[in-house]
Amino acid sequence: MAFLHKHIIGTKQLSKEDIELILETAESFKEVNQREIKKVPTLRGKTIINLFYENSTRTRTSFELAGKRMSADTINISASGSSVTKGETLEDTAKNIEAMDADVIIMRHSCSGAPEYLAKRLTKCSVVNAGDGFHEHPSQALLDLMTIKEHKGKIEGLTVAIIGDIARSRVARSNLYALKTMGATVRLAGPATMLPTGLEEMGAEVYTDINKAIKDADVVMMLRIQMEREGGNTLMPTLREYAQFFALNTENIKLAKPDAIVMHPGPLNRGVEISSYVADGEQNVILEQVENGVAVRMALLYLLAGGSDEEKNDS
């Protein structure tokens, strides 16, 4: 089947068939990553720009490797701030990049909607969302699905618990959409201050007691807590209390299915949202997530850069 998207803004836009195609394609690229010579000529001559308005080591490196391993020319631009603080508008920055005949812009931005804004204004370039505000982080969710599928053989029918600051998590949203599309049950849990309204309508089960969310789950995914939240606002009293009630530890992980896997998008706050014993335990697949990240991003870039404009009418 054909992949008809010109941009990857979120997993919300992706159908079951889209996700299956991306994951299958990613499996092919994973084989390349396991070779001694990790390079194929697939995107030779394509120019990929990493436009990052927010710090990120993992995602940026992962996209950069993905491009390079497919022989694309990959350039990193670290910008900072929004239009207001920076002086040049987002539109101007992106149009300048497009004028240099870039094929794909991979964008991270602290404002939700920034990649969609770009996609609407650029005429030639594809836009890949590498995380926007609290909105979506599609490549993270797709690599999570790939990892889950590798371990469980399927996604449909699984129960996935996602625990942490759901309100401010783009990872949670992208995973919710993608997992629901693939037929999984999604449980979202955290302190009530971190659970936004509307999650049930979006298809999730919502818990303030993480033990209930973990119970009999096939997958437990912990989200990173922003350490600077402590004291700075009213979302939680202390990190110590957060760890006491909302961290995954050697005790509560026993509530999950015996063969449950433990995931985390990184970077880890050991001792805050996840105990080191669990993070390093037998059930953790955290580094596999990272490995699959490169393959999934190769798949996304291939599917975007490989298509003709006439075919790809959908944004």
Next chain:
Amino acid sequence: MKMLIKNGRVIDPSQELDSCLDILIEDGLIVELAEDIDADGIDEVIDADGLVVTPGLIDIHVHLREPGHEYKEDIITGTRAAAAGGFTSVACMPNTNPVNDNKALTAYMINKGEQEGSANVFPICTITKGQEGKSLVEMGDLKLAGCVGFSDDGLNVECGEVLRRAMEYASGFDMPIIAHAEDEAIKAGGVMNEGRVATELGLTGNPWVAEASTVARDLMLAEFTGARLHVCHISTRRTVELIREAKARGIKVTCEVTPHHFTLTEEAVRGYDVNAKMGPPLRTADDVQAMKEGLADGTIDAIATDHAPHHIDDKNIEFNVAANGLIGLETALSLTLNLVAEESISLSQAINCLSTAAANTLRIPRGTLQKGVPADVTVIDPEYKWAVNAQQLQSKAHNTPFDGWEMTGAAMLTIRNGQVTFERKDN
């Protein structure tokens, strides 16, 4: 100079009039309102057959941006937009630069509107000096200068004590306090209504309770001080309920709703449409329904636009940082007539909310066609079909979520002080 408007259906809520009458205007005043006035010796006769003739419309909540932000709008273009929308008077908010907390600026705005503008300008001054929420402006003096009310619009008066004293002091001069009721702390940086759409879009929510809890406080302070309170741009069902109850208790409160808050829901924000970003934010379908009920039962006194012109550079940026607000003067009448078409309110209620009742909230001496008053008249074709083209509006700004909308009903002729300020040309 004599002008005669013949054969129109005259709706004047101030006189409870709704019948086919002629209106004679002489030297800027309405001199006669009767059936079959003789057209002999009249300089200009306007045939309003099939049209509705009303008191000049009054928008009690606009931002004219002058002085300080003339690149967005100024008094000339803002009042031109008003005239095109059928408005003959506007009450302008004080969040200019510098803010209007003094007699000089108040006088400047009134004069500019009178001499160069296309509508009467009734300034609203800040409650506190510099709009800083601390010390009171010279309310008595400002009243003498022509100010019609006090508001720190755009900002809530957070300190309860300051608001209490402002109400007490203003009540001594029989002046209203106009509340932009929104608890900044509860709002917590929210950029749209808190709810499913905000959660999906990953935008910080501004919950209904930020507005309603503040309205509750303000109503109690009004009850306690006996002051006149006018609540701006209400947006939530709970607010309507609170005000309904307060009116029943005899509290001296009035309120307004904007056309966008009774027309659009938070769904309009999808796609990160910056023109659907405003404060207070667009709410749910249930809230929209509550606005219509409030208008129908009289809980809501006035329809006001919160006309907030912005330059494209302030809007064409990331949603989180884009400016709040939309222009409304030229679409308000059509959107209000929509409510009549869908039978939420009657035509005379619609006209009342846009003229007589609006004027009464701030005691603006307009909004009537009684003999002897300045001739502010709007001639409306309720069936006129037109499409909104944001680029072709009279306002300097183009920030409207209604761009491209097919509208029914518009002002065909706007007369202020007996002078035509706008005449719609078919295009």
Next chain:
Amino acid sequence: MGVALQETVGETVLLDSDAIKRAMTRIAHEILEKNRGCEGLVLIGIRTGGDHLAHLLRQRIYDIEGIEVPLGAVDVTMYRDDVASGVTRPMGKTDIPFALDDCHVILVDEVLYTGRTIRAAMDALMDIGRPSSIQLAVLVDRGHRELPIRADYVGRNVPSAREEKIEVTFDEALLPLEVRLLKP
């Protein structure tokens, strides 16, 4: 005028399943003869189709020599020269579970046509290892080469027009059924 325009969709069976099997048996013999047995020999089929034929070829070699030669599959999508021109093809998986270094690779494909797929396959193999040699076995050679590539083992040479299509079909067990020539 007055004559019904008949759609000339012609379909000719070039090889039936028995003919294919005979051809594959012959190719197996030729491979063994040329390489003097199966020392260092590996079979790699090009997805999809060539991999099924490679499987059959391995069976034939086993029937003759009693030895199972290593079998792999290569997907050339990543190496195609038309990725940039705008057709996204579904990506198959390359699966070569052995080292290629110093092997004699028999690359197996269904139909040899422009030679571009074989070029891509050779590039793919070179990225994975350094074989001693690469030989090419195809079921059908239909001509129209665009690159200097020729097959070492050919089941059947079929002269064809460019607008014609040649199709190899397989049954559920992935055994070849027919080679068909489709005229437009």
